[in-house]
Amino acid sequence: MFKFLSKNTEENMKKAGLDNTIDSGAILNGEEKEVQNSNRDVHTKIFYHPSWNISSEQRYVLNFLNNDLPPLKPYQLSLSGIELTKIPNAIIVSAFIRNSLPKAIKLQELPLSLLDENQEIIAQHVFDGNQLGEIPAESSMPWNFTFPKETIKKDAFSTENWTLAFNLAYTKHYLDLDESWEKALPQEEIERLQKIVEQLPKLKENELNLTGLQANIADNGDLHITVLIRNGSDKNMNLEKIPLRVVDATGDVIAEGGFSLNNFTVKANTTKPWTFIFPDSLIKKENIDLSRWSVSVIQ
Secondary structure, eight states: OOOGGOOOSSOOOOOBBBBBEGGGGTTTTTTTSSSSSTTOOOOOOOOTTOOOOHHHHHHHHHHHHHHOOOOOSSSEEEEEEEEEEEEEEEEEEEEEEEEEEEEEEEESSSEEEEOTTTSEEEEEEEEGGGGOOOOOOTTEEEEEEEEEEBOOSSSSSOSSSEEEEOOOOOOOOOOOOHHHHHHHHHHHHHHHHHHHHSSSOOOOTOOEEEEEEEEETTTTEEEEEEEEEOOOSSSSSSEEEEEEEOOOTTSSSOOOOOEEEEEEETTTTEEEEEEEOOOOGGBBBSSOOOSEEEEOOOO
């Protein structure tokens, strides 16, 4: 990173990226605007994350670039692009993340878009804001954001005049119930499912994941499994057929079968629960141990 360090004059030390500034309330819930002096300028002081071990030359350049940044107004967050580097299977973007609030902040989910000079999307990714730690009041922290290959939507673009921007269109992953489920389930059960969805590990971008929720053998010998179908894409997914395999606690395959679905859509960034029934004729084992089980799509 920081190829411009080879440019040994201050005149040549310039950022390659543009700035993106938003009101803090757009991504920080419950923030109140400053009542007095709301029009004052905030000059953010540079702050280095404790994990950053950089040379004095790098510090000099970053300090110089930070001092040249335009002031912010109170209660704003800003991303100021420094440099973009293409590497195999990823794009690394260095930028100042700036906080003009009068207090330190912590970010959790940080959805970002990388835009080209025409404001078209190069890449989109949701970063783990916890890795940034606490960003002090009225500070500017340099950071490297890595967009992995699966998040990159455009291969050819200029490395000048790009923008690293907060993706305000990003919607948090949520539970989406089929109408029949919504009518049948009591509110307490819906709330329980919502909590389960919130506690599941984050999906990778564009990942479609099946998570087992409940399994039991009915009185007639059929196997009923309820799964959470999770869509990590920003697009709706229409499923027509899905071949499934179920494995019990001993690691044995206990059932396999294909299911046809009618007008079945898993919306973007949602989890949809669904129950699949394997008839007794598809059960491959007599003494099934459902104390632990898993389901997967047959490839």
